[in-house]
Amino acid sequence: xxxxxxxxxxxSVQEGRISILNCDYTNSMFDYFLWYKKYPAEGPxxxxxxxxxxxxxxDGRFTVFLNKSAKHLSLHIVPSQPGDSAVYxxxxxxxxxxxxxxxxGTRLKVLA
Amino acid sequence: xxxxxxxxxxLVQPVGSPLSLECTVEGTSNPNLYWYRQAAGRGLQLLFYSxxxxxxxxxxxxxxxxxxxxxRQFILSSKKLLLSDSGFYLxxxxxxxxxxxxxxxxxxxxxx
Numbered sequence: 001x002x003x004x005x006x007x008x009x010x011x012s013v014q015e016g017r018i019s020i021l022n023c024d025y026t027n028s029m030f031d032y033f034l035w036y037k038k039y040p041a042e043g044p045x046x047x048x049x050x051x052x053x054x055x056x057x058x059d060g061r062f063t064v065f066l067n068k069s070a071k072h073l074s075l076h077i078v079p080s081q082p083g084d085s086a087v088y089x090x091x092x093x094x095x096x097x098x099x100x101x102x103x104x105g106t107r108l109k110v111l112a
Numbered sequence: 113x114x115x116x117x118x119x120x121x122x123l124v125q126p127v128g129s130p131l132s133l134e135c136t137v138e139g140t141s142n143p144n145l146y147w148y149r150q151a152a153g154r155g156l157q158l159l160f161y162s163x164x165x166x167x168x169x170x171x172x173x174x175x176x177x178x179x180x181x182x183x184r185q186f187i188l189s190s191k192k193l194l195l196s197d198s199g200f201y202l203x204x205x206x207x208x209x210x211x212x213x214x215x216x217x218x219x220x221x222x223x224x
Contacts, residue, residue, distance in 0.1 A: 006155075032210045043118075043202050043215030044156070051210060089156060093209065098144045098163055099171070100206070100213050104155035 003027045004092050006103035014111050019077040021106050023090035026071065030092040034100065035064060035075045038087045047088075048075070080110045114139035118203045118216030125223055131176075131190040133219050135203030138184065143205040145186040146213060147178055150200040162186060198223045 005024045013019045021035075031052040036044035050057040050064045050073070057064050063076045077084055087105045118135045125131060137143050147159040158171045160178035168178050175194050179187045186203060200220050206213035 034212055036215075041200075041218065041220065043204075043218050046212040046214065049212055091156075091213075095209065098206065098209065099158060099161060100146070100204075101158065102148070102156035 002104070003030075004090060004101050004103040006088075006090060006106050008106050009104070010107040010109070012109045012111060013080045015082055016079045019075075019080045019084065019108055019110065021075040021077075021088050021090075021108065023073045023075075023103055024071060025073075025092050027092070027094060027101075028071070029094040030101075031095045032093040033064070033066060033073050034091045034093075035062070036089045036091065036102075037084075038089060038105070044089055077108075080108075082110050082112050084108060085110045114205070114214065116203060116205055116214060116216040118219060120219060121217065122220045123222070125193050125221065127195055127223055128192050131188070131193050131197070131221070133188040133201055133203075133221075135186045135188075135216055136184055137205045140184070140205070140207065142183060143207060144213075145180060145184075146204040146206070147176075147186065147188050148202040148204060148215075150202065150218075152199070156202065160188070193223045195223050197221065 034049040035047045038044040048059050048062045066073045087107050089105045091100045091102045115138045146161045148156045162180045176190050202218045203216040204213040
């Protein structure tokens with residue numbers, strides 16, 4: 001049972017344009033959501049998070065949007081840079097638990 | 113500042129051999145600790161997590177076990193490795209609900 005889903009395994013974007021990575025979840029108890037960036041043979045690096053009491057959180061070029069009614073979140077990267085090329089994972093945590101459930105990842109390729 | 117150490121970086125082990133992967137965290141106390149596995153082309157699967165010394169929660173029935181002998185030490189073990197145990201193993205720590213988790217650099221395990 002995949003509670004966190006990233007249905008696009010890959011995405012290619014031109015440098016300078018917007019990258020939009022999507023994530024869907026099924027567990028209505030999830031109340032905290034995170035995005036991570038991962039390079040090959042390295043551990044994931046935390047990018048940005050959002051609590052379920054918000055619908056948007058912004059940090060520099062990264063913005064996360066949360067649509068609770070649709071159980072959907074997205075990560076926007078503007079402008080995209082070649083160094084952003086990596087696998088992006090969304091993750092979720094449910095209230096009262098300490099577990100982080102990850103999606104399967106989306107490989108972003110930013111073309112110069 | 114907090115750091116997480118995970119070793120070894122790579123490991124090649126024969127089928128049927130034992131396994132011990134170690135993870136330590138510095139600069140924090142009473143962290144929540146996690147073991148994840150990323151199989152080839154797959155997402156991050158939570159294997160074990162621990163909220164305190166000697167407290168281990170297992171997420172997936174498997175050939176592996178985990179132990180937390182000290183507050184900031186988390187060990188992943190197996191008595192007899194299977195081919196299917198191959199993958200990229202990641203240790204992580206967090207400080208509680210609605211906070212991010214931080215990952216180590218990972219161990220690439222190849223069972224031959």
